[in-house]
Amino acid sequence: MTLIAKRMAEIESFHVMAILARARTLEAQGRSIVHMEIGEPDFPTAAPIVEAGIAALRAGHTQYTPALGLPALRAAIAASYPEAARPDAARVVVTPGSSGALTLVFGVLINPGDEVLMADPGYPCNRHFVRLFEGRATLLPVDASTSYQLTAALIRQHWTAATRAVLISSPSNPTGTLVPDADMAEIVRTVRELGGVLIVDEIYHGLTYGEPARSALHHSTDVLVVNSFSKYYGMTGWRVGWLVAPLDIVEAIDRLAQNIFLAVSTPAQHAALAAFRPEVRAELVRRRDEFHARRDYLAPALRALGFDIPVTPEGAFYLYADSSRLAADSDDFARRLLEEAGVAITPGRDFGVQAPKRHVRFSYANTQAQLQEGVRRIAAFLGQPATGT
């Protein structure tokens, strides 16, 4: 029996993975399953990006790049920001997905015992990254009254002598909600005043359905901004993300990246260079509009079934719904919905400890036809007449 480290007792698996695995098993048995659990765009990577990856391979780009990334890609990422927020390319670090960016952020910043404030519900890996480096994630319960986001007041209220950093995800996974720009400005000021570090996860930027999300880089050069080619740019499997950091810690980030990554996959970096081309942008906008239409269908359809979605999310591709009027235990509900109705969704337990059994997450990274079929199946499962789809 191999003994494992104590931290692993608190680093949990994604329960959605178990749901997905079970769904695949049922499919292998011939069952039809509607997937509303997966947090991955259903679109393949856009053709010009794929072609750029192929061209890079044909050109023999198969060796290491510098640890901070291809200089041309760092420059292209910097240039992708509006002028008022644009970082110097020296502050841009190419990372193996936003996961790699978060590893660098917490590895470089967090001492054992340091606290990091974050919203509950939230993306589960965030607290696990902090635990990995012996820090403590302080999960602050948030609800519809703040669009499921932290506020400056909440941060100030929960700040302790051990608090070192605040993590904001906007748009959020699982809620899809944004921090309004004025609130972000106040959060930036508050964290600076308290002497902490603000980390902003912007990986769903681009996938917003009202006003475009503004980067926190508009407000400060001190914030750490995490982003990715995975979601908006549709490059999940390639594993390329980025980090914009204050210039004074880029040297330390470089040192850690040299040691733990060496570099990011070279063909993937070359492919990502094509993600900023105008013809790709046009395709990405078309996809965003498709996500927008899906949200506009799914949110009212789920509400009509009795799910409570108090804030219509403005971004990402998730709906975080209170299911307590329909089921007492969302774990059991999700399990039965999969087994009996063939619809895969994610129970709230993946996203924190605040009332997880009252909530479920629906992903609309699936076709309208599949979403409509899912709603029909859920209605039938609940013994309700089909909604007007």
Place this chain on the structure above:
Amino acid sequence: MTLIAKRMAEIESFHVMAILARARTLEAQGRSIVHMEIGEPDFPTAAPIVEAGIAALRAGHTQYTPALGLPALRAAIAASYPEAARPDAARVVVTPGSSGALTLVFGVLINPGDEVLMADPGYPCNRHFVRLFEGRATLLPVDASTSYQLTAALIRQHWTAATRAVLISSPSNPTGTLVPDADMAEIVRTVRELGGVLIVDEIYHGLTYGEPARSALHHSTDVLVVNSFSKYYGMTGWRVGWLVAPLDIVEAIDRLAQNIFLAVSTPAQHAALAAFRPEVRAELVRRRDEFHARRDYLAPALRALGFDIPVTPEGAFYLYADSSRLAADSDDFARRLLEEAGVAITPGRDFGVQAPKRHVRFSYANTQAQLQEGVRRIAAFLGQPATGT
């Protein structure tokens, strides 16, 4: 000023990166530089592997794989071991390079304060991974008398109540030396008896110039074996490695990988599937023979210049030489050799704290013609007649 974590004071950069950067600057100024610093094969990725990557992209394989890797790749890696050492595919974890494997190993195994024994000189990242997770790397000085490798006796001698694991690299970077199979068997028995975990880095397996290296998996299913497609398989920039672990900790490894990596680059995993094809093997054997010929040229040529290489290394593509008869300070020597003679080598300081100023590392991941030019330049720099090249 952003405060960084205490651990970063002990996580050092690769000095070879500074050498490389300076070499590139000199080249940009028109200087000719012979590269004997870089730890990367000078061969591009073999064509069938590149074509498999391209085919995967054309087939649309751009989405996430399971966190443990493509099942077909895990099976192919398992099948690549001789039958007597072959692990069940369930024990094989595909990782973002061997760096990713070491992150998983130490993240899953090491508690704060736990000690890990390793050889000095050794690959610098190893001690930094341990530090990253608040463990302590105990660097055991080794010399030619044990081929620069740990032995069961050394392990027993330095074992303390806090010792948790032993890391062996065979062949070693920077020395290229192997642990003989009988010694490995004794090390396996000793670490088991002491109640610790044995981690064996086999990333230079395949690149050996005498008897083929035998995997530690021949001796035990309890060891953790780290390997990679980077060196022997010539896929450095793709970032694909693997870990073979005891079955009882694969679930914990999966959990950590889900959280910190999500998965390994998908096109790279599909490309790696081609690495085991017979036509690729034939090419890799040809390349290994070329490395063999380079070693057979370079080791005597450097000895003739006055470098002391007491053990002729049997693997990897490095020569670790005592330079103290030629220069008092290897940092200064490496700097002057680059600036004045146009030869880039790595000073000993990258590889530990034991007499680093007496040692330098030569890489022979360069053409014979370049290596001969390097030797000529070093001879001229030292004021010696050219050796018989």
